[in-house]
Amino acid sequence: MLIEIQDLCYTYGEGTVYEVMALDHVNLKIGEGEFIGVIGHTGSGKSTLIQHLNGLIKPTSGRILFEGKDIWEEGYDRRSLRTHVGLVFQYPENQLFETDVLTDVMFGPKNEGLTKEECEQRAKMALRQVGISEDLYKVSPFELSGGQKRRVAVAGVLAMDPEVLILDEPTAGLDPGGRNELLNQIKYLRDKRGITVILVSHSMEDMAVYANRLIVVHEGKIAYDDTPRNVFTHHRELEKMGLSAPQITYVMHDLKARGLEVDTRALTVNEAARSILMALSLRKSMKTAEAQEKQD
Amino acid sequence: MGEITLGQYYPTNSILHRLDPRVKFLGTLVYIVALFLVRGPVGYAVCAAALISMIVLSKVPFRYVLKSLKPVVLIMAVTMLFNLLLTPGEVLWRFWIFKITEEGIRMAAKMGIRLVFLVSGSSIMTLTTTPNALTDAMERLFGFLKIIHVPVHEIAMMMSIALRFIPILTEETDKIKKAQIARGADFETGGFVKRMRAMIPLLVPLFVSAFRRANDLAMAMEARCYHGGAGRTQMKPLRYRKADYIAWAVVAAFLAVCICLSVTGW
Amino acid sequence: MPIIRAEKLGFNYVQYNDENEAPETIKAIRDIDLSIEKGSFVAILGHNGSGKSTLAKQMNALLMPTSGTMWVDGIDTAGEDELWKVRQKAGMVFQNPDNQIIGTVVDEDVAFGPENLGMPTDDIWTRVDDALSKVGMLGFRDRSPNRLSGGQKQRVAIAGVVAMHPECIVLDEPTAMLDPNGRREVLEVARELNRKEGVTVILITHYMEEVIYADHVYVMDLGKIVMEGTPREVFSRVDELKALKLTVPQVTELAYELKKAGVKIPDGIITPEELVEALCAIR
Numbered sequence: 064m065l066i067e068i069q070d071l072c073y074t075y076g077e078g079t080v081y082e083v084m085a086l087d088h089v090n091l092k093i094g095e096g097e098f099i100g101v102i103g104h105t106g107s108g109k110s111t112l113i114q115h116l117n118g119l120i121k122p123t124s125g126r127i128l129f130e131g132k133d134i135w136e137e138g139y140d141r142r143s144l145r146t147h148v149g150l151v152f153q154y155p156e157n158q159l160f161e162t163d164v165l166t167d168v169m170f171g172p173k174n175e176g177l178t179k180e181e182c183e184q185r186a187k188m189a190l191r192q193v194g195i196s197e198d199l200y201k202v203s204p205f206e207l208s209g210g211q212k213r214r215v216a217v218a219g220v221l222a223m224d225p226e227v228l229i230l231d232e233p234t235a236g237l238d239p240g241g242r243n244e245l246l247n248q249i250k251y252l253r254d255k256r257g258i259t260v261i262l263v264s265h266s267m268e269d270m271a272v273y274a275n276r277l278i279v280v281h282e283g284k285i286a287y288d289d290t291p292r293n294v295f296t297h298h299r300e301l302e303k304m305g306l307s308a309p310q311i312t313y314v315m316h317d318l319k320a321r322g323l324e325v326d327t328r329a330l331t332v333n334e335a336a337r338s339i340l341m342a343l344s345l346r347k348s349m350k351t352a353e354a355q356e357k358q359d
Numbered sequence: 360m361g362e363i364t365l366g367q368y369y370p371t372n373s374i375l376h377r378l379d380p381r382v383k384f385l386g387t388l389v390y391i392v393a394l395f396l397v398r399g400p401v402g403y404a405v406c407a408a409a410l411i412s413m414i415v416l417s418k419v420p421f422r423y424v425l426k427s428l429k430p431v432v433l434i435m436a437v438t439m440l441f442n443l444l445l446t447p448g449e450v451l452w453r454f455w456i457f458k459i460t461e462e463g464i465r466m467a468a469k470m471g472i473r474l475v476f477l478v479s480g481s482s483i484m485t486l487t488t489t490p491n492a493l494t495d496a497m498e499r500l501f502g503f504l505k506i507i508h509v510p511v512h513e514i515a516m517m518m519s520i521a522l523r524f525i526p527i528l529t530e531e532t533d534k535i536k537k538a539q540i541a542r543g544a545d546f547e548t549g550g551f552v553k554r555m556r557a558m559i560p561l562l563v564p565l566f567v568s569a570f571r572r573a574n575d576l577a578m579a580m581e582a583r584c585y586h587g588g589a590g591r592t593q594m595k596p597l598r599y600r601k602a603d604y605i606a607w608a609v610v611a612a613f614l615a616v617c618i619c620l621s622v623t624g625w
Numbered sequence: 626m627p628i629i630r631a632e633k634l635g636f637n638y639v640q641y642n643d644e645n646e647a648p649e650t651i652k653a654i655r656d657i658d659l660s661i662e663k664g665s666f667v668a669i670l671g672h673n674g675s676g677k678s679t680l681a682k683q684m685n686a687l688l689m690p691t692s693g694t695m696w697v698d699g700i701d702t703a704g705e706d707e708l709w710k711v712r713q714k715a716g717m718v719f720q721n722p723d724n725q726i727i728g729t730v731v732d733e734d735v736a737f738g739p740e741n742l743g744m745p746t747d748d749i750w751t752r753v754d755d756a757l758s759k760v761g762m763l764g765f766r767d768r769s770p771n772r773l774s775g776g777q778k779q780r781v782a783i784a785g786v787v788a789m790h791p792e793c794i795v796l797d798e799p800t801a802m803l804d805p806n807g808r809r810e811v812l813e814v815a816r817e818l819n820r821k822e823g824v825t826v827i828l829i830t831h832y833m834e835e836v837i838y839a840d841h842v843y844v845m846d847l848g849k850i851v852m853e854g855t856p857r858e859v860f861s862r863v864d865e866l867k868a869l870k871l872t873v874p875q876v877t878e879l880a881y882e883l884k885k886a887g888v889k890i891p892d893g894i895i896t897p898e899e900l901v902e903a904l905c906a907i908r
Binding site for chain 2: 114117119142145146149150152155157158159160170171174175205219220223
């Protein structure tokens with residue numbers, strides 16, 4: 064197991080009036096090469112959860128194991144853990160600080176103590192992976208467009224060559240074009256480089272397309288941990304948690320309720336279209352058959 | 360989280376909370392002056408009585424008042440130590456080049472009491488007054504400075520905007536710090552120069568963000584027709600009520616008593 | 626009479642490069658003609674950098690046209706003397722909820738606008754109470770804005786504008802930084818103000834789901850208006866929208882795919898209910 068969370072609890076502001084239990088006995092196992100979606104409304108504890116994975120927050124109780132080792136054990140090197148578990152925060156462009164794009168992306172590898180050449184090589188590779196072209200390497204990160212800044216910031220984490228990449232709402236504030244581009248690049252990283260991806264998002268539609276496992280966090284607990292397809296069958300329960308299933312799910316359920324034999328578990332537009340077309344032709348042939356029977 | 364540390368306003372409904380901030384502000388000043396006026400045990404007893412009755416009236420739990428002492432413990436210890444060791448007088452005990460005198464002990468005790476009283480007294484003011492009300496009070500109290508062209512309104516507006524944004528920027532600092540730690544930054548080890556250099560990845564983004572916010576805010580204020588203090592009215596203008604006049608009388612009486620005690624040296 | 630009218634509106638700004646090259650003139654918006662009727666709900670769509678925010682700032686005289694004219698309720702925004710009148714008539718809500726709240730207490734923030742207008746204290750109180758209850762935030766009046774959710778903060782920002790009794794409210798990507806619940810809250814408030822109070826609402830966004838209730842939609846690209854019409858008309862042009870880096874809601878795309886496959890359903894379906902009805906109506 065790559066990452067294992069055992070009985071994790073975390074309490075904010077312990078001993079003050081504002082004490083909140085953000086995580087409540089969470090257990091989780093994360094395997095290599097997974098594409099995990101984490102969903103939950105604001106304040107559900109999902110951000111707190113992911114910050115535990117690379118040792119940025121110390122659990123109030125419970126353990127976090129990376130490759131079998133407790134990351135809060137005496138003498139555990141949490142700085143090197145962070146090169147294995149890369150975390151991209153919300154609005155990561157807010158962390159850019161260097162005079163040019165390339166140097167900024169080199170910050171991570173430099174902290175690892177790599178040589179200048181290695182740092183540069185890593186940075187260039189990371190920038191290629193997020194689709195930043197070479198003519199932007201020497202440009203100030205502050206002069207880039209919003210979408211470009213975002214990708215440079217993601218490259219800053221990728222340059223550390225992590226095995227696990229955690230992204231906290233990486234598409235927030237991007238327009239649809241920028242959103243799809245970034246998500247496709249992340250998917251490519253996972254497919255080609257075998258990076259384990261943990262993606263926090265509010266978009267169920269994105270989860271349906273990209274994630275192969277969906278974790279729903281609610282009130283500091285894990286409410287569901289299953290494939291997106293299976294999680295969406297609980298669309299009524301999701302609504303009670305202030306979440307919702309993709310629009311497709313609702314359409315399919317309504318159609319089924321109205322007597323059209325469609326697959327309510329369809330995830331994408333294409334799947335839904337195919338299922339509806341099939342159901343329509345089935346109904347048509349049945350009707351013709353009925354009509355024929357009557358004639359006979 | 361930022362708000363707990365800043366201004367440390369404790370929201371509840373007490374007589375002190377409802378009092379005009381100008382009374383509280385000047386009342387606290389009077390109390391501080393009184394602390395340095397009184398010399399004898401009776402004087403201290405009067406100040407203690409004033410402090411305790413204020414704490415009771417404020418309905419703020421005692422431990423919150425104690426908490427406010429925490430950041431100044433070190434200063435207090437140093438001050439007391441200096442007074443203890445460096446006051447000349449009848450030597451009681453000698454140690455290497457230091458000597459402890461009877462006067463020193465008395466002085467240190469006095470300083471200690473004064474500081475504890477001073478800090479807890481002023482924290483009663485900040486615990487019962489929102490930072491905004493305090494800013495308002497200062498704008499009004501120092502309004503006379505407008506005559507000599509001090510931009511009192513603008514300064515007050517700046518203060519209240521600062522108060523609004525300090526918690527936001529504190530949170531942001533925390534976020535950027537975490538983001539850089541996630542990229543392997545190290546803020547904790549190394550010598551002075553290394554640590555200062557390590558601050559760059561934190562400070563540059565913070566300044567960039569602060570400037571962007573300032574820019575946004577200026578635009579938002581303009582969009583809402585802000586054009587300086589001229590012609591501006593207030594939703595909550597400060598007005599004295601009966602309780603405030605009574606409070607003024609109490610403050611005046613307290614000051615008079617303390618002056619008498621100071622003169623007699625009781 | 627239209628509340629907002631633009632004729633051949635253009636806005637250029639000059640960008641200077643580091644290397645002392647000749648300054649570059651950037652045309653943020655160009656040749657925009659538009660006319661927005663009083664009491665309508667209008668959406669302006671476009672990807673980032675399409676010029677939609679620049680256009681929004683013209684409506685509040687935060688930016689002045691470099692060519693053409695913009696009128697707000699008949700007032701030319703380029704006229705300096707009526708600047709405050711323009712800003713009072715066309716209120717503006719911005720993207721980042723944190724960067725537009727000035728007060729440290731909710732009701733004091735809402736009072737900021739009326740205070741600037743020099744209203745008497747009693748009137749400010751009535752306006753603040755009224756504005757807060759219209760956005761459903763009256764119960765939060767004594768709170769610190771820092772303790773509110775993103776959606777609540779945006780509602781406070783809207784109340785701040787409502788308290789100035791504007792003719793129209795321009796919302797410049799008000800939901801871009803919010804979670805789905807926050808987005809819903811803000812949109813509901815905007816629709817409510819439009820329907821019940823008759824306030825003209827101009828919503829600038831790149832979330833396609835948000836514009837389905839608009840009376841009229843403008844789509845911008847490269848500083849120009851490239852498409853306009855009712856949501857239904859605009860959404861029936863799925864391929865064109867995709868080419869503009871915009872996506873349509875899932876149902877619209879599904880309906881479009883079905884139609885392409887020969888299913889007989891109407892054009893530009895925008896809600897799940899419509900699609901279900903249309904499919905069930907096929908005999």
